[in-house]
Amino acid sequence: MSKNRQIKEAKVQEIKAKLEKAEAVVLANYQGLNVEEDTQLRKSLREAGVEYKVFKNTLVALAAKEAGIEGLEGYLEGPVSVAISYDDATAPARILNDFAKDHKELELKAGLVQGEIYDEAKIKELASIPPKEVLIAKLLGSFKAPVSNFVYLLNAIKEKNESAESAE
Incomplete structure (x- = not known):
């Protein structure tokens, strides 16, 4: 050959x-x-x-x-x-x-x-x-959003209760 x-x-x-x-x-x-x-x-x-x-x-x-x-x-x-x-x-x-x-x-x-x-x-x-890193960041952000919203809701309820107690 x-x-x-x-x-x-x-x-x-x-x-x-x-x-x-x-x-x-x-x-x-x-x-x-x-x-x-x-x-x-x-x-x-x-x-x-x-x-x-x-x-x-x-x-x-x-x-x-x-x-x-x-x-x-x-x-x-x-x-x-x-x-x-x-x-x-x-x-x-x-x-x-x-x-x-x-x-x-x-x-x-x-x-x-x-x-x-x-x-x-x-x-x-x-x-x-998009690149893999961007997709992962978006995925993690979508996981974080509901938890953040829930924490915000709990905080708002707490503040409402505190303001109601102080008004009494």
């Missing part, structure tokens, strides 16, 4: 492992971004714990096929970058979508979220979901 083929097979196995381990994978067309914009995008993704790479489309298609993922190959045309998150399923979509709002050259193509293929519209919908 040739050295080149061995390198490609190793790369396919690496991509396959990433696809299998990922919570979310988002494909984007990055053509038209300049070096400064690409660097800014990579920094944003890295800070969120998202891996951002450019692989050969044929290698990604082979890796997806080996991983049992069907339907991704149709989106692997032209220059495609791959954003992979292992923890937060919304992070790659959210960051790429936010970046694309200011940089029209970046186009979301599709994604793979927890084993399901998402088209561009679904990826943009996923991008609208």
Whole structure:
């Protein structure tokens, strides 16, 4: 077997492992971004714990096929970058979508979220979901609100009783 083929097979196995381990994978067309914009995008993704790479489309298609993922190959045309998150399923979509709002050259193509293929519209919908930390804060706030209201009610009753006693 040739050295080149061995390198490609190793790369396919690496991509396959990433696809299998990922919570979310988002494909984007990055053509038209300049070096400064690409660097800014990579920094944003890295800070969120998202891996951002450019692989050969044929290698990604082979890796997806080996991983049992069907339907991704149709989106692997032209220059495609791959954003992979292992923890937060919304992070790659959210960051790429936010970046694309200011940089029209970046186009979301599709994604793979927890084993399901998402088209561009679904990826943009996923991008609208707030980060996990924000969702947890909202949940905790909703737990706290009824308790706070109950305490306020008890305090109001206590003050009413105290004012009634002092009036007597």
